[in-house]
Amino acid sequence: MISIRNVHKRFGDQVVLDGVSIEILPGQTTTIVGPSGVGKSVLLKLIMGILEPEQGEILVGDKNITAASNEAERNSIRQDLGVLFQSAALFDSLTVYQNIAFPLQQRCGHSADEIHDKTRKIITEMNLAPYSNSYPEEISIGLRKRVGMARALITEPKVLLFDEPNTGLDPLVGQEVYDLIDECKKEWHFTGVVISHELPEVFQVSDIVVMLLGGKVIIEASPDDFRNSPMPEVQQFLHGRVDGPIHIQ
Amino acid sequence: MSADAAHVEAKECKSFTQRIEIVGTYILDMVENWGRSWIFLYRTILGVISPPFRPRLIITQLYQIGVQSTLVIALIGVFTGAVLAVQGEYTLSKFGATAFTGSAVALSLIRELGPVLTALMVIGRAGSAITAEVGIMRITEQIDALRSMAVDPMRYLMAPRFVAGLIAVPLLTAIFIVLGIFGGYIVGTGLLGLSSGTFITQMVHAVGTVDVYSGFIKSIVFGFIFGWVSCYKGYTCGFGAVGVNRATTQSVVTASVAVLITDYFLTSILTRLIME
Ligand SMILES: Nc1ncnc2c1ncn2[C@@H]1O[C@H](COP(=O)(O)OP(=O)(O)OP(=O)(O)O)[C@@H](O)[C@H]1O
Ligand SMILES: [Mg+2]
Numbered sequence: 246m247i248s249i250r251n252v253h254k255r256f257g258d259q260v261v262l263d264g265v266s267i268e269i270l271p272g273q274t275t276t277i278v279g280p281s282g283v284g285k286s287v288l289l290k291l292i293m294g295i296l297e298p299e300q301g302e303i304l305v306g307d308k309n310i311t312a313a314s315n316e317a318e319r320n321s322i323r324q325d326l327g328v329l330f331q332s333a334a335l336f337d338s339l340t341v342y343q344n345i346a347f348p349l350q351q352r353c354g355h356s357a358d359e360i361h362d363k364t365r366k367i368i369t370e371m372n373l374a375p376y377s378n379s380y381p382e383e384i385s386i387g388l389r390k391r392v393g394m395a396r397a398l399i400t401e402p403k404v405l406l407f408d409e410p411n412t413g414l415d416p417l418v419g420q421e422v423y424d425l426i427d428e429c430k431k432e433w434h435f436t437g438v439v440i441s442h443e444l445p446e447v448f449q450v451s452d453i454v455v456m457l458l459g460g461k462v463i464i465e466a467s468p469d470d471f472r473n474s475p476m477p478e479v480q481q482f483l484h485g486r487v488d489g490p491i492h493i494q
Numbered sequence: 495m496s497a498d499a500a501h502v503e504a505k506e507c508k509s510f511t512q513r514i515e516i517v518g519t520y521i522l523d524m525v526e527n528w529g530r531s532w533i534f535l536y537r538t539i540l541g542v543i544s545p546p547f548r549p550r551l552i553i554t555q556l557y558q559i560g561v562q563s564t565l566v567i568a569l570i571g572v573f574t575g576a577v578l579a580v581q582g583e584y585t586l587s588k589f590g591a592t593a594f595t596g597s598a599v600a601l602s603l604i605r606e607l608g609p610v611l612t613a614l615m616v617i618g619r620a621g622s623a624i625t626a627e628v629g630i631m632r633i634t635e636q637i638d639a640l641r642s643m644a645v646d647p648m649r650y651l652m653a654p655r656f657v658a659g660l661i662a663v664p665l666l667t668a669i670f671i672v673l674g675i676f677g678g679y680i681v682g683t684g685l686l687g688l689s690s691g692t693f694i695t696q697m698v699h700a701v702g703t704v705d706v707y708s709g710f711i712k713s714i715v716f717g718f719i720f721g722w723v724s725c726y727k728g729y730t731c732g733f734g735a736v737g738v739n740r741a742t743t744q745s746v747v748t749a750s751v752a753v754l755i756t757d758y759f760l761t762s763i764l765t766r767l768i769m770e
Contacts, residue, residue: 290638293638293641293642294641295638295641295642316641316646320644320646321644323641323642323643323644324644326642328639328642328643330635330638330639330642332634332635334634334635334636334638334639335636335639336631336636336639337630337634337636347643348643351643351644351645
């Protein structure tokens with residue numbers, strides 16, 4: 246469903262991604278892990294076509310977003326995406342309700358009633374009802390993340406990109422997020438990319454775990470194989486040890 | 495030549511090439527920025543003329559740029575007119591021509607001060623706000639979020655602000671001019687003892703349609719500059735609070751300078767056209 250092929254990305258002299266290839270099959274959820282600053286969020290933005298790689302290509306479905314020549318072409322690909330940004334990126338001039346309804350309002354073919362019903366439904370499901378008239382700056386970071394998630398889910402997109410869906414959430418709500426991902430998966434079978442630092446909790450929603458290090462994919466394996474990998478980098482990362490081949494920058 | 499001297503020369507030489515490099519980079523940056531701003535303008539105009547049209551967003555912006563600036567524009571208009579009357583009467587009294595105070599006030603306001611001062615005020619008040627708002631949307635990834643939802647930020651964010659600027663600035667200019675004339679009239683007839691009849695008759699006699707057109711054309715051009723610069727500076731804002739800070743300052747300075755420079759050329763061209 247998503248093919249990332251030999252992608253290189255740099256900012257000035259700083260090489261962030263140095264030949265990354267990942268194949269994400271339809272209906273699967275791939276979790277991307279790796280130390281801070283390794284380029285996980287950058288990779289997600291490359292998939293959305295918000296950043297452009299210097300080299301390599303990214304296909305979403307059968308459409309090549311890196312080869313799209315204009316924004317209109319990229320937008321037709323983005324119709325299939327639902328994105329949760331690491332910072333939630335809620336629109337601060339809109340209320341929680343308006344933020345969640347926004348993606349539907351921007352698409353043709355939805356009546357006002359339908360938009361209202363869907364928004365209400367997801368707000369109730371995610372226990373956001375008490376906040377629906379609040380503005381983003383009035384609610385906590387953890388809540389903003391959940392609103393961002395609701396906004397990503399409301400269009401029932403084919404592909405969901407979650408950047409750290411439960412960073413900033415308490416363990417109970419964090420578990421709820423995993424349950425929600427599971428539920429949605431049963432409902433409409435999306436293909437997912439989840440960036441997370443929550444190891445090993447995130448494995449419960451992962452089919453494949455990919456670890457980035459030094460701009461490259463160092464392992465792409467099922468959660469079990471990942472856990473049992475003999476690679477010292479993987480073991481160091483899993484167990485949060487300071488000493489090992491990964492140097493904290 | 496001693497080794498020392500050679501060393502110093504080499505160092506100077508290096509610093510000379512470095513200087514050229516700095517100047518070169520600066521010029522290249524400037525040209526690049528200039529080019530980008532034109533592409534930005536092109537894309538904004540595309541966003542304005544292609545559907546879907548979003549009248550509601552334009553109305554929101556009209557409120558923020560126009561309605562919220564009305565009070566300050568009105569206040570400045572009245573006092574500018576009043577000052578013009580006092581200054582005009584003083585200058586004209588040297589020629590025994592105080593009867594023309596009304597014409598002087600009206601012509602200065604309509605042709606020059608109305609459009610320019612309104613534009614400068616709107617740039618300071620609403621332009622800085624637009625740049626800061628768009629800049630914060632940029633650094634908090636809200637613009638990326640729009641794009642990820644297949645919403646074109648040019649159409650959704652830029653076009654409404656641009657159109658609202660084009661509509662609001664001429665309207666505010668009209669308010670400024672009318673209240674300026676009112677202020678001049680009150681001070682002229684009330685405090686300076688000019689005859690109300692002369693003030694009005696001379697004014698009506700001196701001001702032609704061409705003067706009004708020329709003020710109107712200026713205000714449209716200034717509205718255009720206002721929207722272009724404040725949107726562009728916000729959209730291309732750098733990182734963090736520092737980036738927003740810099741973008742806002744640059745936006746106000748660039749737009750104000752651009753308005754004043756454009757004003758000179760517009761005045762020259764329009765005056766020549768009127769003469770012919
Ligand atoms: N727009 C940008 N301009 C310049 N550099 C950038 C930009 N976006 C990201 N970077 C750089 O790219 C590198 C990777 O950033 P990224 O946000 O992808 O890290 P990450 O893996 O998501 O880290 P974290 O786990 O902390 O979120 C960082 O060093 C960052 O400074
Ligand atoms: Mg990140």
